[in-house]
Amino acid sequence: MDFKSSYGTVLAFFVPSSMSKIIASLLLFTAAFCLRRILKVQDNEPPQGTNLHYSRKSRFIPSAIKPIAKDSGFHELEFYKSxxxxxxxxxxxxxxLPLARQGILFLLSEALRDYTKRESHSSIISMVNFNKEELSQFLQNHQKNVTDKYEKYIAKRNAGGFRQLVRDRQDAESWLRKIAPLKLxxxxxxxxxxxITIPFSFRPIMKxxxxxxxxxxxxxxxLQHHVHIFENLLRVFEPELPSATTEEILHPRLNFNSIKYWRAAAAQLMISAFSADFFPEIxxxxxHFEMLQLDTMQAxxxxxxxxxDPYYFILHISIDNSHSGHAAMSMDCVVDYVQKILxxxxxxxxxTAWRRIQAGYVLSEWLGSEGIQTADIRYKLDSSPCDQLESRICExxxxxAQAAQGIHTGCKAKIGGRSLDDWLSLRSLQDEDWQPNFLRALAASTPWVYPGESKKSRLVKECCWGGKMFGAFTREEVSTLQQWIDSLEPRRNLFYFDFVGLSEDIHCRDCSRSNILSQKTSGSLNSTDLTDEITPLLHHPQLSSTWPKLSASDxxxxxxxxxxxxxxxxxxSFVYAPGRTADPMGCAVVRLLRAQLGFEIEHTVITGIDESHTGNDNGIVGIGLEMIKRxxxxxxxxxxxxxxCWPSEFAEKMLRLSSKPLQNLGVLLGIFAALLELQGIIAEAPNVGLLSPESYVHLQVLFRRQCHYLQECKQYVSTDEWLLVDYSYGYAMAKTETAKCVKLNRG
Incomplete structure (x- = not known):
């Protein structure tokens, strides 16, 4: 008898004839519903409304521990969290940083390789050559596709359909925890x-x-800070939510356990860390990321x-709009960049710039896709140079070999024409030429080693459970073997470089050139520096002197x-982690940086694309360039x-200190205060002739805004004794240097 059609017969046997038809109908409906759920389980589907994952062995495994069930998935999750x-x-x-740079190149390559296989005409990579009108139409089509899906969704909901994104409040909590790493x-x-290190000609696009x-x-x-708004939403379920910048955010108790969203969040941080290297990809x-998304509208x-509270998602529907919002601004930046390169x-x-822009777009789209398989990433990347790996393998x-003397005598396997026992003799392995010869022979011996594919290589399999060498190598030693085998893959990120039309050597050379200044100036001060230098600086006579009236020659x-x-x-660099700016101090620094860049005074309504149409660099850098020109x-x-052209040890010291803004915050604010005074002296001396009258007025406005925001920062500094000491040191040191810029102060 067909099981699906038999429940009516079964009920007829159990329901007494005297029972009312209504009660019988209710029982029939209840039994039918239960049987449907059972049948769904038989079809390997989890019952709707549960938070469980079904296995073919008829066991329910809580979804929270699913990643642990697959060792590679669990370790990939921990990799991205780290x-x-x-x-x-x-x-x-x-x-x-070296691992992060390899990581972003790996993800770019994986995304591009995946998308080129799809042969889809709807992908941005189908636009071989850049064309502004074609790009605009492509983005409009994307938005129409999203809004068409949303209209169908609304039609279903209006017809009595169920929610599609979250079923109930508990399901909403699970979904919000799932996406949390990305939103934070x-x-x-x-x-x-x-x-400040990017070329001056690209600063308007950067701005x-x-x-x-x-x-x-x-x-x-x-109150308008996106991370702060999302944190408040999460605190409905997690009142003690830690900051996203702390290690506590990684704790399993929070149930942030989606590899997809940890991967996407880590990818954003990776590509950002190399903004000079990947400017067009960014x-x-x-x-792509600022375009309208269906799940945002459904949420x-x-x-x-x-x-x-849905306001976080409502905000992203409105602020990302394609007319005057982030979507429109993002496309304009792409157009400006390609034209500038041209x-x-x-x-x-x-x-080449257009291909690199496409690569960045594809990466964002790919990271949002379902079913991405990159569990091998830990073995594809290695922060150690190849020569270090080879040395470790030889060790x-x-x-x-010393512990296995004579064990391989009966082994018939040949490596490069020699027996394994011959290769691993103690006398042979002491020969420095013998060792690299052995590694080369081993690397060329399939199936023992498949270059670039450690999981496929028999050498690794034999070291794992079920293999003949299980237990002979420790976990760390097997991991080193895997890294070495994966490092043998020639030009692991070749696909990305082929796609964008650059050789890896040229790309790395360009990146090295762009990072020379930051490498020269990386470092921080220590307590010895402060105690040794601050006392004489604070009593320096130039600090108490008044600034004279200036002329251009002064x-x-x-x-x-x-x-x-x-x-x-x-x-x-203080603001690169959004979570670090989700407090009063961080917000004050954001406003201070906005003033430096020449953005308009903050308002409850954002300026959007209206401000970006100004085009020129009208901040502190733009004013400095005008000084040079005049x-x-x-x-x-x-x-x-x-x-x-104009060497300055103190300028390089400022750059060195700014590379570590958390360690040097007090010192940096003190230096800023002294240099801000110099800004004010120049702003109030319009007869000096360094700037046009309009620029003097503009500098006066920027000066007053920066003073206001600095006072807010100083309120934070005043609560910490050590920050106050650092602030005083930074101010005294910079005041001495700024005094040298005025010839009248030289004695």
Missing amino acids: LFFKLQNVEYHSEV VDGAWLGHLNK KTWQVFTEELGDGNL LGFNM AKELPEVGL DLEGEKAAH IFRAK LDLPLLLPLWFSQCSLLE ASLLAPADLSMLLV
């Missing part, structure tokens, strides 16, 4: 973009793009239905200009060239 924490505290974990770093892909980031941070208004990433509809470097370079084999521009430009570095000096291309 990157998430370390990249938000990178000045304490600089060792993670909202905007992070742009966190490192605002750097327009970074405006998206500052609006994600509420323009320095805590523009493409930004263009805005469904969360209030289960008693939750003007400066020609068509070939512009085409392992030498140690094992200012020493070769000393002034390096300080003028380098002052923009002081706090720019003094008839040759304008350098970037800060690095400026410091070649």
Whole structure:
């Protein structure tokens, strides 16, 4: 008898004839519903409304422990969580940077390889050549596709259909915890973009793009800060929610256990950490991420239905709009960038720039897709150079050979024409030439080693459970073997480089050139520096002197200009982790940086694309470039060239200190205060002739705004004795240097 059609017969046997038809009908309905749920289990579907994962062995495994059930998945999750924490505290974990750079190249390659296999005409990579109108139409089609799906969704809901994103409040909590890692770093892909070290000609594009980031941070208004708003939503379920920048955010008790969203969050932090290297990729990433998404619209509809505040999602529907919001601004930045490259470097370079923008767009889209398989990433990446790996492998084999003397005598396996016992003789392994020969032979011996594919290699399989060498190698030793085998893959990120039309050597050389200045100036001060230097500085006679009335001849521009430009570095790195700006101090720094860049005064309504249409760099850097022009000096291309023209040890010291903003916060604020005084002296001396009358008025406005925001920062500093000491030291040190810029102060 067919099981699905038999429940009526079964009920007829159990229901007495005297029972009312109504009760019988209710029992029949209840039994039918239960049987349907049982049948769903037989079809390997979990019962609707449960938070369980069904296995074919008829066991229910809580979804919270699913990643642990697959060892590779669990370790991949921990890998991304580690990157998430370390990249938000990178000045304490600089060792993670080589791994992070490999990681973003790996993810770019995986995304591009996946998308090129799809042969889809709806993908951005189908646009071989850049065309503004074609790009605009492509983005409009994307939005129409999303809104069409939303209209169908609303039609189903109006017809009595169920919610599709969350079933109930408990399900909403699970979903919000799932997406939390990504939302807690909202905007992070742009966190490192605002750097004084980028070429001056690209600063207007940087500023327009970074405006998206500052609006994600509420323009320095805590109530409008996106991460702060999402944190408040999470606190409905998790009242003691830790900051996203702390290690506590990684704790399993929070049930943030989705690899997809940890991967996406870590990817944003990885690409941001190398903003100079991946500027066009970040523009493409930004263009996709700021587009309208279906789940955002569904969340805005469904969360209030289960008693939750939907404003975080409503905000992203409105602020990301394609007319005047982030979607429109992001496309404009892409257009401006390609045109700038075309003007400066020609068509070939512009085409490469477009391919790199596409790569960033594809990465963002791919990270949001379901079913991504990158569990091998831990074995594909290695923070150790190849020569170090080979040395470690040789040490392992030498140690094992001593313990395994005579064991391999009967082994018939041949490696490069020699027996294993011959290769592993103690005398042979002491020969420095023998060791690399053995590794080369082993690397070329399939199936023992498949270069670049450790999981496929028999050598690794034999070291794992069920293999003949299980227990002979420790877990760390097997991991080293895997890393070595994966490192044998020639040019592991070849797909990305082939797609964008660059060789890996050229890309790495360009990246190294862009990072020379930051490498020269990385470091921090220690307590000895402070105690040794602060006392004489605080009593320096120049600090108590009043500034005289200035004329153009009184200012020493070769000393002034390096300080003028380098002052923009002081706090720019403090905000790269969005969670660190979700408090009053962080918001004050955001507003201070906005003033430095020349953004309009903050308002309860954002300016959106209206402000980005200004085009020029009207901040502190733009004013500095005007000084150079009016003094008839040759304008350098970037800060690095400026410091070649006008060397300054103190400017380089400022850059060095600013690379570690958490450790040096008090010192940086003190230096900023002294340089701000110099800004004020110049702003109040319009007859000096360094600037146009309009620029003097503009500088006066910027000066007053910065003073106001600095006072807010000082309120925070005043609560910490050590910060106050650091602040005094930074101020005294910088005051001495700024006094040198005025010739009248030289005695």
